[in-house]
Amino acid sequence: MSEARAAAAPPPLKLRPTMLSDLDFVTQVETDSRNLPFITPWERTQHEAAVRIPDFRHFIVEAGRDGSRDGFVILQGCRNPHKSVELKRIVLQREGQGQGLGRACVRLLKRMAFRDLAAHRFWLDVKSLNQRALALYASEGFVEEGRLRESVRISGLGEAAGYDSLVVMSMLDREYLARVALGAED
Ligand SMILES: CC(C)(COP(=O)(O)OP(=O)(O)OC[C@H]1O[C@@H](n2cnc3c(N)ncnc32)[C@H](O)[C@@H]1OP(=O)(O)O)[C@@H](O)C(=O)NCCC(=O)NCCS
Numbered sequence: 655m656s657e658a659r660a661a662a663a664p665p666p667l668k669l670r671p672t673m674l675s676d677l678d679f680v681t682q683v684e685t686d687s688r689n690l691p692f693i694t695p696w697e698r699t700q701h702e703a704a705v706r707i708p709d710f711r712h713f714i715v716e717a718g719r720d721g722s723r724d725g726f727v728i729l730q731g732c733r734n735p736h737k738s739v740e741l742k743r744i745v746l747q748r749e750g751q752g753q754g755l756g757r758a759c760v761r762l763l764k765r766m767a768f769r770d771l772a773a774h775r776f777w778l779d780v781k782s783l784n785q786r787a788l789a790l791y792a793s794e795g796f797v798e799e800g801r802l803r804e805s806v807r808i809s810g811l812g813e814a815a816g817y818d819s820l821v822v823m824s825m826l827d828r829e830y831l832a833r834v835a836l837g838a839e840d
Contacts, residue, residue, distance in 0.1 A: 667716075667717050667758045667762060668717075669715060670714050671705075671714075672701075673705070674705060676714050679714075680714075683747055690809055691784075692787065694806065708733060711728070713729075715727060717755050717758075724755060725750065727741070727745075727759055729771075737775065740778060744756065744759055757790060757793075760790060761839065761840050764825065765839070775827070777823065777825075778822075779823070780821050781818045781821075795825055795830070797823060797824060797825065797829070802819060805818075
C-alpha cells in the first residue's frame with residue numbers, strides 16, 4: 655500500500671440492500687464506458703431478479719456520511735447447498751475508484767460471506783486484462799484456481815479485438831480464519 659494511502663483514514667463504508675428505485679443508478683454505473691471493459695453488464699430485469707431472489711444479495715455501496723451512492727456489489731449463491739458463495743459483481747463509480755474503497759468492500763464482503771453466510775468457499779472470476787482487480791483480489795488473499803481460456807469477447811473494440819480469459823479465484827473458510835488469526839482481516 656502506498657504511503658499516502660496508508661496515512662489516510664479508511665473510508666467509512668456501508669453496504670445497504672439495493673432497492674428497485676436504485677436500479678437507474680446501478681445501470682448507469684454498470685454501463686459507464688470506463689467500467690464496461692471489465693464487466694458484462696446485465697439487463698435491468700436481471701438486476702430486478704437479483705434484488706428479489708434470496709440466493710442473491712444486491713447492495714448499494716455508500717462510503718460517505720451523506721448517503722450518496724458510490725457503487726454496487728452482488729453476491730450469488732447465498733443459499734448454495736455446497737456453501738460456495740460467489741462475488742458476482744463489484745462496480746464503483748469511476749470518480750470513487752483508486753481510493754481504497756474497492757479494498758474496503760472486498761474485506762466487508764469476505765466477512766459477510768464467511769461470518770454471516772457461513773461460506774466454505776468464496777469465489778469470483780475476473781477478466782485477465784483487469785490488472786487492477788486481479789491485484790486487489792490477490793492482495794486480499796484470493797488464490798487463483800485456473801483460467802477459462804478466451805471465454806469472453808473483448809468489448810468495445812469490434813470483432814478484431816478477440817477474446818480475453820477469465821481468471822477464477824477463491825478463498826476457503828480455513829484460509830479466511832488463518833488471515834483473521836494473523837490480523838489480516840478487519
Ligand atoms: C476494481 C475496483 C472494484 C477496485 O476498487 P478501487 O477502489 O478502484 O481499488 P482500491 O483503491 O481499493 O485499490 C486496490 C488495489 O488495486 C490495485 N490497483 C489500483 N489501481 C490500479 C491500477 N491502475 N493498476 C493496477 N493495480 C491497481 C492496487 O493493488 C490497489 O492496492 P493498493 O492499496 O496497494 O494501492 C474498481 O476499480 C472498479 O469498480 N472497477 C471497474 C469495475 C471492475 O473492474 N470490477 C471488478 C470486476 S471483477
